[in-house]
Amino acid sequence: MPHLLIRGVSPHQIRVISKALVAELAGLCQCPADHILLECLNTSAVFDGEIVPSYPFVEVNWFDRGQSVRDLAAECIDRHVRSLGFAEAEVAFRIYDADSYYANGVKLSSGRADEDVARALQEENHRLKEELQKTRKALQSSQASSTSHMSSRLYDALRE
Known part of the structure; x- marks a missing residue:
């Protein structure tokens, strides 16, 4: 089309x-x-x-x-x-109109196809949210360790 x-x-x-x-x-x-x-x-x-x-x-x-x-x-x-x-x-x-269009006798906007697409999008969205959370945690952990590492080096430098 x-x-x-x-x-x-x-x-x-x-x-x-x-x-x-x-x-x-x-x-x-x-x-x-x-x-x-x-x-x-x-x-x-x-x-x-x-x-x-x-x-x-x-x-x-x-x-x-x-x-x-x-x-x-x-x-x-x-x-x-x-x-x-x-x-x-x-x-x-x-x-x-998608509701009035048929291919091989099947309505293009059949509810089943719409549900499958919605489910796939929800699963992908959930997967992306989990990856984002993991990345944020790793970034926070990395920042925290570098900050504490920097703080201890600074502390040692000031003690001398």
């Missing part, structure tokens, strides 16, 4: 921009490049009883990533599509 449905641009033209477009979108969306799908739709536009050329229209289907990422993604897609010589292009976003 995201899944780009592209109309009005030939598959051959999309091939020209695909690597750069996917690389940039992967960076913006913070996802692997192989999660991005470009799909060229063969469509025919009709106006006033005639078949007319379609204009570039890209529909982006994805899980919401916030307004700023959406703005950057729209600019990125527009720039790459118009680099093919098109005077204009349109981009629209369709937002998927």
Whole structure:
């Protein structure tokens, strides 16, 4: 995800921009490049009883990533599509809800998966807290021994 449905641009033209477009979108969306799908739709536009050329229209289907990422993604897609010589292009976003998205018949936001992730995060948090406590104790012990060592040396120096 995201899944780009592209109309009005030939598959051959999309091939020209695909690597750069996917690389940039992967960076913006913070996802692997192989999660991005470009799909060229063969469509025919009709106006006033005639078949007319379609204009570039890209529909982006994805899980919401916030307004700023959406703005950057729209600019990125527009720039790459118009680099093919098109005077204009349109981009629209369709937002998927995790509760309404299924993969292999399983809801993406299934409670079980959420519980497993939460449990793993809690275990990792607990482990990190224990490591932090051990490090703090070792640091305090080290500081205490160096202070007492320094104090005894200072004491010996002053006695002489």
